[in-house]
Amino acid sequence: MTLRAGAIVQSLGGELFGDPDRQITRLAPLETAQPTELSYLVNPRLAQQLANTQAGCVIVGPAMAEAARSRGDCIVCDDPHLYFARVTQLWRRLHHVAPRSRIHPSAVVEEGAFVHPTAVVGALSFVGRGARIGADTVIKERVTIGEDCVLGARCLVQSGAVIGGDGFGFASQDGAWIKIEQLGAVRIGDDVEIGANTCVDRGALDDTVIEDGVKLDNLIQIGHNTHIGKHTAMAGCVGVAGSARIGAYCTVGGAGMIAGHLSIADHVHVSAGSLVSRSITKPGHYTGFFPIDDNGEWEKNAATLRQLHRLRERVRQLERLMADSEE
Amino acid sequence: MTLRAGAIVQSLGGELFGDPDRQITRLAPLETAQPTELSYLVNPRLAQQLANTQAGCVIVGPAMAEAARSRGDCIVCDDPHLYFARVTQLWRRLHHVAPRSRIHPSAVVEEGAFVHPTAVVGALSFVGRGARIGADTVIKERVTIGEDCVLGARCLVQSGAVIGGDGFGFASQDGAWIKIEQLGAVRIGDDVEIGANTCVDRGALDDTVIEDGVKLDNLIQIGHNTHIGKHTAMAGCVGVAGSARIGAYCTVGGAGMIAGHLSIADHVHVSAGSLVSRSITKPGHYTGFFPIDDNGEWEKNAATLRQLHRLRERVRQLERLMADSEE
Amino acid sequence: MTLRAGAIVQSLGGELFGDPDRQITRLAPLETAQPTELSYLVNPRLAQQLANTQAGCVIVGPAMAEAARSRGDCIVCDDPHLYFARVTQLWRRLHHVAPRSRIHPSAVVEEGAFVHPTAVVGALSFVGRGARIGADTVIKERVTIGEDCVLGARCLVQSGAVIGGDGFGFASQDGAWIKIEQLGAVRIGDDVEIGANTCVDRGALDDTVIEDGVKLDNLIQIGHNTHIGKHTAMAGCVGVAGSARIGAYCTVGGAGMIAGHLSIADHVHVSAGSLVSRSITKPGHYTGFFPIDDNGEWEKNAATLRQLHRLRERVRQLERLMADSEE
Structure with a gap:
């Protein structure tokens, strides 16, 4: 079960640079994609992964278009994450076996x-x-x-x-x-x-x-x-x-x-x-959660936490003493 | 499917002030109750809601009896929350369709x-x-x-x-x-x-x-x-x-x-x-949960929390210095 | 449904001190075990429970062997917790009724x-x-x-x-x-x-x-x-x-x-x-959880916690003042 690269842009828009007859056999993350697979790049900070991927075709945004084209086939679109979501939906429509019955007989x-x-x-x-x-x-x-x-x-x-x-x-x-x-x-x-x-x-x-x-x-x-x-x-x-x-x-x-x-x-x-x-x-x-820590550190901090109000009183007392001594 | 106000007090006790033949069509909260609906008031602090409700009848405790009577029909009982629970049970008994089989054939x-x-x-x-x-x-x-x-x-x-x-x-x-x-x-x-x-x-x-x-x-x-x-x-x-x-x-x-x-x-x-x-x-x-806060505040407090034990040591050190300087 | 003590050591190893024909009717914790029941002791700190138990036979490690033998029947093995796990498996194999069908007809x-x-x-x-x-x-x-x-x-x-x-x-x-x-x-x-x-x-x-x-x-x-x-x-x-x-x-x-x-x-x-x-x-x-406390204490500490970062600033200020006054 494959999907032509050209059929994807026909369905979903975007601009394909590369072979429209390329057969896509699977959608895959950049790191593990193979030459017959389609991947996508959302975060420009992962540009290194783009350089290294073996993906046959990559969905990218305009900012990465040049880097992607110099590497190989790509689809350029406005929002590669959203575009990728649409591709997964297209993929599923094509490959999913519809249930035989609208209401399963065991329901x-x-x-x-x-x-x-x-x-x-x-x-x-x-x-x-x-x-x-x-x-x-x-x-x-x-x-x-x-x-x-x-x-x-x-x-x-x-x-x-x-x-x-x-x-x-x-x-x-x-x-x-x-x-x-x-x-x-x-x-x-x-x-x-x-x-x-x-x-x-x-x-x-x-x-x-x-x-x-x-x-x-x-x-x-x-x-x-x-x-x-x-x-x-x-x-x-x-x-x-x-x-x-x-x-x-x-x-x-x-x-x-x-x-x-x-x-x-x-x-x-x-x-x-x-x-x-x-x-x-x-x-x-x-936000409100206790930050995780090495258990030993946590134990010391947690024990002190249970005296935190008293600690504040001690600081207040020190402040008073300091004020007195300065007078 | 309705329930006569008089039938409720006959079943559950309490004193009805108002029309025993009033047909109750639904149980509803004070805020949204309509003139054919029965509501209840537990918390005397919500007296204002009692004044404003359109409920046809309201279940109240003795303390609110006068206010409720001056407003319209009411049922006065010792514990309006408990009474209301009993009314829901009565309502359900009357309106619930019993299962056709004791053990469902699919079980x-x-x-x-x-x-x-x-x-x-x-x-x-x-x-x-x-x-x-x-x-x-x-x-x-x-x-x-x-x-x-x-x-x-x-x-x-x-x-x-x-x-x-x-x-x-x-x-x-x-x-x-x-x-x-x-x-x-x-x-x-x-x-x-x-x-x-x-x-x-x-x-x-x-x-x-x-x-x-x-x-x-x-x-x-x-x-x-x-x-x-x-x-x-x-x-x-x-x-x-x-x-x-x-x-x-x-x-x-x-x-x-x-x-x-x-x-x-x-x-x-x-x-x-x-x-x-x-x-x-x-x-x-x-109780023991981290109080929720604006994320920025939380981050500052959480970071300090991880040094809380050391902060206590610093306070102790200050106390020692203060004691020394006072001698 | 019982299990001979001798059959257990035959299956699982370990050394039985006592009657191999003793019929075990149930596995039970030390505290509640009856004279026809088999129990086990993992934690040597619970030696007192061993002394008091009415269990017919007890699984123990080498360190407790003497205490267990002086009390009554026992099985001595290297790792009583693991041995006990194996006994539960043996027990279940003997007593569990296998499902009639590999795939239940309702599946x-x-x-x-x-x-x-x-x-x-x-x-x-x-x-x-x-x-x-x-x-x-x-x-x-x-x-x-x-x-x-x-x-x-x-x-x-x-x-x-x-x-x-x-x-x-x-x-x-x-x-x-x-x-x-x-x-x-x-x-x-x-x-x-x-x-x-x-x-x-x-x-x-x-x-x-x-x-x-x-x-x-x-x-x-x-x-x-x-x-x-x-x-x-x-x-x-x-x-x-x-x-x-x-x-x-x-x-x-x-x-x-x-x-x-x-x-x-x-x-x-x-x-x-x-x-x-x-x-x-x-x-x-x-670890990272807020230590539980009496709600009143928690409220005071939690309130202070929300000012913890400021408290640290106050300590820092005191340290500065202290350093100044010492100069």
């Missing part, structure tokens, strides 16, 4: 669920009563779409994801927990990707809402009644507690945690491993 | 497993040989209940949960890991809820034990031979390493982590994002 | 997948087109092995694991995310264990690689194009971001997080709850 789709005629439900997946799956949405294998949950068009749900598990809500009675039935559902927009084994809980009364273009990696927990704005992306192992309101165009690094009932503005970027314990009202980049 | 229940006649096993779930599922327990879709694991009565296991995966136990031989077969099982009491994609590992020799009334949110990892006391609740993404012994009436915030082989007393509350690295013998509230 | 194995004749695929599991499952590998219930993913011999994949979900890769266009199709797969060596609900993503172009003997606990996220060296072990809730290169013989404690695109040397040990945000080039033990 369980309950009565009263609606699966759009162009949507796919993978093997061993479950779609509950009243759920709605939009056009061209792909539900992979072993996914749960709970009762009344709605997914828009062109979504992709990876294996093991659970959309519409109960939110975690209880009232307390004499120390025991009394369940608050979760009567809301989950509403997911268009072009949303949900990662493997990620969970999006249904709302208690109103729905949990995920807007268009949101991308959630694997093993993410989205609590009930959370609202995630469009085009926000979260890396693996992130947790979002209930009723958080997260803006659009945000990113959350791996294992970042968002506490409940708070608001995060648009364009906020949370570093990996950071716990957001208060609302963030201004766009920006926020 | 796999191995020979020698016992499923109580009033228990439910959802679509595509697996119940292993020798497992026992108690009365009125509901196993949702795509759940694994491993060999010999036992669940009590009235439990609820959300989709994707794995009860009875192998504990993580190995002996080391020349750097390689030799498996210690996990010969114990998991014993879960009554009224336990297990969240979506949560894992509870089987014990190595003895069982992993989860006592009555424990509530585990989604994506939680419970290591082998852990013992969790009754009515303890854990939020999403929590991890509990092996052989931890956790008391009763505890709470662990999201992504809290409990190291292995340690004990936590009853009534201990661990904040979100905190790692419990030592036993906790006294009830109380414990 | 879905796509055309073009290869399952070795001695491998097992559990109930409700999915094996995609082109995937290959090696000899004696056991895929438990409700597992996903994606298209083209390869597992070696003697692997064990726990329930709910997802091997070969899409890596998390997007190009950005006007704030929206454009999918980079993930065209690589996952290659897993021999003797690898993958925990419950753990996810190993397929590579973007090249494969994600997990070498021989790696052990991954539950709810772990392995990003695309990660390479994990042989015999590395990771505890539950660990996250590894994309393109990380992790050495051999490493360990990562629970909820440890490894950022993307970095390298970790062989024999590196990362503590639980620590975020590895930079490459680690030297073997050793590394």
Whole structure:
């Protein structure tokens, strides 16, 4: 299964310098690409890799066009990362074997669920009563779409994801927990990707809402009644507690945690491993994790950290003494 | 599908001020409730929301009774949060479509497993040989209940949960890991809820034990031979390493982590994002996470943190010099 | 189902002091073992437990042989932990009921997948087109092995694991995310264990690689194009971001997080709850988590921590003043 270099630019634009009949057999990183393979260069700092690669053809931006042409065949385009993404999509369309059935015979789709005629439900997946799956949405294998949950068009749900598990809500009675039935559902927009084994809980009364273009990696927990704005992306192992309101165009690094009932503005970027314990009202980049260190160093610093407030008092005392002695 | 206001107090007690024949069409939060909807107020600080709500009827405590009555229909009860939980349960009983089959035809229940006649096993779930599922327990879709694991009565296991995966136990031989077969099982009491994609590992020799009334949110990892006391609740993404012994009436915030082989007393509350690295013998509230900050501030503080021990030495040195100079 | 003490040493070596015809009915920890049960002692500091145990027979190392013999029956061997692991394996071989079918009838194995004749695929599991499952590998219930993913011999994949979900890769266009199709797969060596609900993503172009003997606990996220060296072990809730290169013989404690695109040397040990945000080039033990404390203490220290850099400036200022006053 190959692809002509000329066919790529015909589909995706860009300018090809070199042989349009070159048969591309695979897409590959610069370091490992072979003479029949297509690669790409995003970061001009990796120009040395361009010089050394054996790739048959390389996608580059205008700034690297000359260096790439002097090396061999290349496709020059405005945004090589985006162009490369489009090539992977083209590649997959050509090489992917479509599922034999729109709804796999092993899937369980309950009565009263609606699966759009162009949507796919993978093997061993479950779609509950009243759920709605939009056009061209792909539900992979072993996914749960709970009762009344709605997914828009062109979504992709990876294996093991659970959309519409109960939110975690209880009232307390004499120390025991009394369940608050979760009567809301989950509403997911268009072009949303949900990662493997990620969970999006249904709302208690109103729905949990995920807007268009949101991308959630694997093993993410989205609590009930959370609202995630469009085009926000979260890396693996992130947790979002209930009723958080997260803006659009945000990113959350791996294992970042968002506490409940708070608001995060648009364009906020949370570093990996950071716990957001208060609302963030201004766009920006926020961080809060303990820097890793050699264990011995860490132990000394961590021990001192537990006396940090007292240390500040000692500094204050020194400042007072110093002020007195100077008088 | 509606519910008469009068029918609610008939079922659940409390005093209705207003029209018993009012038809409630939905339960809703104060902010969004419509004139045919029922809402509730827990926190007296939200009195303004009560004044503004369009809800047809509001559940309140005695302290808010007057304000609620002057606004319109209300139900007055001792504990409006608990009352509201009971209403959600009533609502669900009335509106939920019972599964057509006790054990869904797509579920796999191995020979020698016992499923109580009033228990439910959802679509595509697996119940292993020798497992026992108690009365009125509901196993949702795509759940694994491993060999010999036992669940009590009235439990609820959300989709994707794995009860009875192998504990993580190995002996080391020349750097390689030799498996210690996990010969114990998991014993879960009554009224336990297990969240979506949560894992509870089987014990190595003895069982992993989860006592009555424990509530585990989604994506939680419970290591082998852990013992969790009754009515303890854990939020999403929590991890509990092996052989931890956790008391009763505890709470662990999201992504809290409990190291292995340690004990936590009853009534201990661990904040979100905190790692419990030592036993906790006294009830109380414990915390340990790096406070989030603007990334630039964090970088400066984190860099200094790595020299914190040396900073303390410098303060000590200053104190010595100051003492000398004062003599 | 019992096992003669003599049969154990016949199978596994070691020296039995006591009755070879003693019938062992169960393996048990020292504290709870009964007179017909077999236990073991690894840590000589627990000698008191040896004195008190009611176990019928105890596995010990040479250092404890005398104490054990004076107490009752024992098996003396070089490495009691390893020996015990072997006994659990023997026990399981004798008592485990083999599955009736190599590939459970409820499993879905796509055309073009290869399952070795001695491998097992559990109930409700999915094996995609082109995937290959090696000899004696056991895929438990409700597992996903994606298209083209390869597992070696003697692997064990726990329930709910997802091997070969899409890596998390997007190009950005006007704030929206454009999918980079993930065209690589996952290659897993021999003797690898993958925990419950753990996810190993397929590579973007090249494969994600997990070498021989790696052990991954539950709810772990392995990003695309990660390479994990042989015999590395990771505890539950660990996250590894994309393109990380992790050495051999490493360990990562629970909820440890490894950022993307970095390298970790062989024999590196990362503590639980620590975020590895930079490459680690030297073997050793590394840590970075905020020490847990009483919440009140934590609040004071955390507040000061946010001014730590300024505190250092104040100390520097004091040092300058002190130096001036001494001149």
